[in-house]
Amino acid sequence: MRSAILTTALCALLATLPGTPASAATPPGAMAQAATRPDAMTLPDTIALPNGFRPEGIAIGSRPVAYLGSLANGDIYRADLRTGQGAVVSKGPGTPSVGLKLDSRNRLFVSGGTAGNARVIDVRTGAVLKSYPLATGASFVNDVVLTRDAAWFTDSTNPVLYKVPLGRHGALPDQAVSVPLTGAIQYTTGNNANGIAPTPDRESLLIVQSNVGKLFKTDPATGVTTEVNLGGESLVNGDGLLLDGRTLYVVQNRLNTVTVIRLTADGSSGQVVNRLTDPRFDVPSTVASFGNRLYLPNARFTTTPAPDTTYTVNAITAPRNH
Template sequence: MAALLVALTPAVATAAQDEEVIVLPGATSAEGITTGRGTSFYAGDLFAGDIYRGDLRTGTAELFIDVPNGSRMAVGMTVDEAHNLLFVAGGFAGTAYVYDLDTGATAATYQLGTPGAALINDVTLTNKGAWFTDTANPRLYFVPVSPLGELGTQETLALSGPAADTSGQFNNNGIAATPDGRTLIVAHTGNGVLNAVDPTTGASATIAGVSVPSVDGILLEAGRLWAVENFLNTVVEVKLRPDLTSGTVVKTYTSPNFHVPATIAKHGNRLAVVNAKFDTGFPPTASQYEVVVFDR
């Protein structure tokens, strides 16, 4: 999620191919997206906290979790398919929410940071649990998940190195984990870089050669990383070195259907971004919010 409401000039990019636009019916804002089992996906109403469930095959979506009176936020999110759980970053309240995907019931609520002094922005999953970013503070939060799906007590990881920089208006944002969980990649919006973070010590190092201005959500798979550059209305594909010391932007996607996209998910050879439309205000004031699905 980005709070910088300044239009930036987009770079030359390749047009996204074979696109489909899926409307989130009744949404009053949008930010997070993740895929689930089969062709399902989940997207959040940022300021209302509601969760939508959709189908990438049929191109439809409907309200799944209706949060009473907009009492929560729904920022970044991820699905734990093994335990049928949805983890959602709770934004300015400093919270994180875990939902049961069978019933939509709240399985747990975590108070990760101080309300009003934290911004819990995005989340990624490892085989040990969920990691959350805090845009306002130089730390990450961890929620353990046992092999049986039992949720544990939250932990806080202090960051050092470039990922600890909170001097900008907007700092740590999107997050992804390597398959073995030994490294976290954290997108720093203000500095337009990707930082590799050791989840044991909190030490970090910038991944050289990768400039990602206006970076928001990220997605990692098999040595490739996709980064959403929200106000640029682009998604860039980055090829990473195996040791994560450097990378190269190898492809850039754009589309007239992108309207300040925020986060990204995948299904097979398709990518999906959700339009946050932050250029209309914060909170945004658009009349409709969509997911844009395209070939990678």
């Protein structure tokens, strides 16, 4: 008992001495938590990918890890945002991996491009949990978004959305369903529906049509589309979309630009408030965020791909207060 009293008194005395470290007063784990906050990290601005990889989609969850898909063979590559190091975590089927989204259950939803399909991968093991044939004939299953009860995939060739409904606790169904797109969107020659995101109120879906540079609001129950009023602004070459609150980031790939739009809550209209570019951009395709940073893979669509072609992911600071 006496020993405990002396120890307590000594600790109190040390705490009052000038220059005495205050770490004893820091709650357990607080320093570690501060060191791992996104804004407290020193993260590389550019991450090298394997030569010949041909990235398109990118997905980032709550941890500083990015997943990228290969157009060359469908491999899934995991990159550590802290070190820039990475490795292939799931071998591809020999067909493209295009748009990607990661859920809270460590499942990666992958658009299959010209294969006309989608698959769901466990990123911890690399195993394919489910594969869904979505289209017959010519198709390009391009991008995917996750909502509370479904995964939605765009098709740049056919005016349709593909829905993978999620059951209780995120259970994966045996089959996907098709929802035809009608209304304002009109498919034409070239790359049609591309990136997809929810509206800020989460009631509808947003789709960018690359070839005509328009943004559409879509009723997920009916597939009926209306054009989002952007005051005449063009989103030509629009690719990946990322919604943050009421701010929508639109990657315009061949323009090497990320257009920043402030949307109304229902997504029926919006105003372009910024356009972001960077000398490192070389046809960026899609975008994901971690902390206050946007991460964009260089798809390099204007460069003929070869086994030794280099590819990177570039990070830029996201603008605040839009």
